[in-house]
Amino acid sequence: MNTDIAIDARNVGKIYGSGAGAVTALGDVSISIKKGEFFTLLGPSGCGKTTLLRCIAGFETPTKGSIHLSGTDITYDPPYQRPVNTVFQSYALFPHLTVAQNVGFGLKMRGAAAADVAQAVDRVLALVKLEDFANRLPQQLSGGQQQRVALARALAPEPQVLLLDEPLSALDLKLRKEMQSELKRLQAETGITFIFVTHDQEEALTMSDRIGVMSAGALLQVGTPHDIYDRPTTRFVADFIGETNFLEGSVEDHQVRIGTGDLLAVPLEGETGPVTLAIRPEQVSVTSAQADMSGKITDATYMGTDTHYTIELKDGSPLVARIQSKSTATFDVGDTVGVAIDARAVQVLKS
Amino acid sequence: MSRPETGRKAPRSKGVDGWLLSAPALILLIVAASGPLLIVAIYSVLEKGDYSGVRWILSGEGWFRVLFERDIFDQTISLADANLSIFWRSIKLSIATTIITFGFGLPTAWFIATRPARSRAFWLFLITVPFWTNLLIRTFAIMEVIRNQGILNTFLTHFGLISEPIQILYTDTAVLIGMTYVYLPLMVLPLYAAIDRFDFRLIEAGYDLYASRWQVLRGVILPIIKPGIVAGSILVFIPSLGAYVTPRVLGGGKNMMIGNFIELQFGQGQNWPLGAALSTLLLLVVLVSLIVYTRVSSKDNTNG
Incomplete structure (x- = not known):
């Protein structure tokens, strides 16, 4: 005991x-x-x-x-x-x-x-x-x-x-x-x-x-x-604690191919087949330059220290990004932007 | 015709208007309550009339006869044992009635208050059903239950539990049974009102803090529903003390209570001053016991 x-x-x-x-x-x-x-x-x-x-x-x-x-x-x-x-x-x-x-x-x-x-x-x-x-x-x-x-x-x-x-x-x-x-x-x-x-x-x-x-x-x-x-x-748990984006995908060559066709090098522990990626909004970054993926801003909400951007990816799935308001670049609804995901921090959930 | 100004002015003359508005109630109280009481108090200090009524001569005889009696032959004065034992029996039976109705009333009120809200109205309705029938009829019904050849004795003899019928009718027990039955709703309703407001989560808090069931009842539930207990006790004790019909029917002629004794003085006894003095004394007993009771019950609140 x-x-x-x-x-x-x-x-x-x-x-x-x-x-x-x-x-x-x-x-x-x-x-x-x-x-x-x-x-x-x-x-x-x-x-x-x-x-x-x-x-x-x-x-x-x-x-x-x-x-x-x-x-x-x-x-x-x-x-x-x-x-x-x-x-x-x-x-x-x-x-x-x-x-x-x-x-x-x-x-x-x-x-x-x-x-x-x-x-x-x-x-x-x-x-x-x-x-x-x-x-x-x-x-x-x-x-x-x-x-x-x-x-x-x-x-x-x-x-x-x-x-x-x-x-x-x-x-x-x-x-x-x-x-x-x-x-x-x-x-x-x-x-x-x-x-x-x-x-x-x-x-x-x-x-x-x-x-x-x-x-x-x-x-x-x-x-x-x-x-x-x-x-x-x-x-x-991912949904209940804090805010989370969920993207569906499937494992291919030790990477995950998401709906847009892009491959993300997320940490895998032997998962195969369909998986769900849980991505925190602060792990998504938005640039005006070319990036891994691209999308269109459909909503921008100023929250004081942060600004929340809702981005529509190529396949139509929404992705929320939280960007510190002090960051130099600001975007407007309708802008086409480059989207980068900090793949190492992404959590892979079995679908 | 809109006169908003007068409406707004009204509170200014509230003092006079208030008295005027309550005048009908005040007059009714004076005429119907205080007036008769005053007459009773005055009659108690007058001389008794030849057959009934009073003669308008000031006399202490009525009050004297409450406590003492004069021998018809040698005029020696002795304590009126019969009167005192009637008073004592009335007080004793009323206290017993109050305690028994509380004993039955608390679980009953608790049961009703813990039913789902929808069915509570039904249970409360059942409590008030006896009020639909005349008190005298209900008392005779009790008589039918407890008399020697009545339901209870027949049942007990039939099943061989007793060989001889138990004499209940025309005893103090019969009066007690009758009064408990008649006054039980007057205990249940105020208890229900108090328990209905009781926060049942406090019981869990009590258990959580190491109080046993008995300690929760004594230390948490009873102190909090005390206003209901006080109200119910007063509502049962006072009419019990002045009860007339129940002791008359179930107690027979022998086991009188104050109510019957007073009636006797205005009827067969033809001694109105004594009857009036007894009535006044009853009023004083009730008043004093009320004062003592409320004092005592508010005192033990502080040392919880």
């Missing part, structure tokens, strides 16, 4: 209902999350990421597979017996209790002495910078402050794993950015394993040590933000 593993989910599946009306929320997910890791489950709504989180918290019982916490099987333990706490999307603060009573709730329920509870509450409130609000009721706080209380309440019992269910989705952009770095800081200071659920790919990329991308109840790819962004293994 590897002692560095905090959460080990093995072949976890969850089916709601039975017979013809059964809905599969989780297919067959296996995942190992290391101690002290900031792990993000990323995917669109309905992909099963929240179901997996709820199985770890104990609110749902998987219909198959098992979940282990530091080597102990907790699959069927009720939530109140798991050293795992949750920060809820809705915060779910107790409206009849003060901030201090909310934060102390978990310790009090575990039977800690009043003095120890008070001490822990002070310490955790200081950690989230809410010392001055201890005696307020939740409804007297702003959304951002309530978020911090929810965080403090889940951290106070010092859980082995902290689960965060889209905790930042209700905050405005500026506050969200603040809380993102705040969460990173808290995770570093406490050393607790964080499992963070989000549908926001940017949030996932900036905060996580590792990301698990989910879709339709399946875990598609697990890796560092770099892995996920630079080396997506499926079309879904």
Whole structure:
């Protein structure tokens, strides 16, 4: 048994209902999350990421597979017996209790002495910078402050794993950015394993040590933000994380011939037959001179630091290029341009 | 004919207009509620008439007779045990009714509030069905269930669970059963309203923070739905204390409650001042218990 593993989910599946009306929320997910890791489950709504989180918290019982916490099987333990706490999307603060009573709730329920509870509450409130609000009721706080209380309440019992269910989705952009770095800081200071659920790919990329991308109840790819962004293994991941151009082609002579008839020297690992090329917009460059390929600009969108050009290639397939706005040459809709693709950075997906 | 100016002016003379607008309601309250109460209070300090009614002579006899009785022969004064035991029984039965209706009402209200929104209206409708029939009829129906040859005893004897019918009718138990049945909806409806507003995600939050089922109920659910519990208890306790029909039919003549005792003074007893004094006392008991109850229940909010 590897002692560095905090959460080990093995072949976890969850089916709601039975017979013809059964809905599969989780297919067959296996995942190992290391101690002290900031792990993000990323995917669109309905992909099963929240179901997996709820199985770890104990609110749902998987219909198959098992979940282990530091080597102990907790699959069927009720939530109140798991050293795992949750920060809820809705915060779910107790409206009849003060901030201090909310934060102390978990310790009090575990039977800690009043003095120890008070001490822990002070310490955790200081950690989230809410010392001055201890005696307020939740409804007297702003959304951002309530978020911090929810965080403090889940951290106070010092859980082995902290689960965060889209905790930042209700905050405005500026506050969200603040809380993102705040969460990173808290995770570093406490050393607790964080499992963070989000549908926001940017949030996932900036905060996580590792990301698990989910879709339709399946875990598609697990890796560092770099892995996920630079080396997506499926079309879904390439599409969901950042923007991607997809070009269909087929392997010929260790190169890929795309629809325009051009050959691209992309890195191949033994693929044959039809493949899909995933090309990030920043890997496409546009020149007024002659280049590998040519195309016509059909759309130009100025985005501040960048300009996005949509180019129609010879065979009619669109290709988006992101060019830094400070670059000298600018193009207009209708211009015929030379297009070059940084072939080494192209990701080859099996069709 | 557009007169937007007057419409805009209205708020300025709100003070006078407000009083004028509420005048019908105020008059109705004074005439129909405070007026009769005042008459009752005045009658309680008058001398009793020869057969019924009052003589307009100031007298403390009515109030005196609430607590004490005079021996007819030697005029010795002793505590009116019978009156006190009736008061005590009424309070006891009303508290018991409140507790039992809460015991049944909480799961019922919880059940309704956790149904899908579409079927809730149906369940609430079922709760209000008993109100369609006259209280007296429903009370006789209860009688039919619990009397010695009634449904319950026949059923139990038939299956050999008992050999002799259980005497329920004309006991305090019968009164309690009747009042619980009659006042249950008054407990269920405010509880439902409170549970309906309850955020069920808080239960998961409680479990997540190491609270057992019992701790979640005590520490999260009950404190949050407390306004509903307070409202339901008041709605059940007050009419229970003044109940008349149920103890009259199910308690027989023996097991009187205050309501029946008061009626007796205005009827056979022909002692209107005593009846009026008892009524006033009932009002005061209700008022005091309301004040105490709301004080106590708002106090334990702070040490959650």
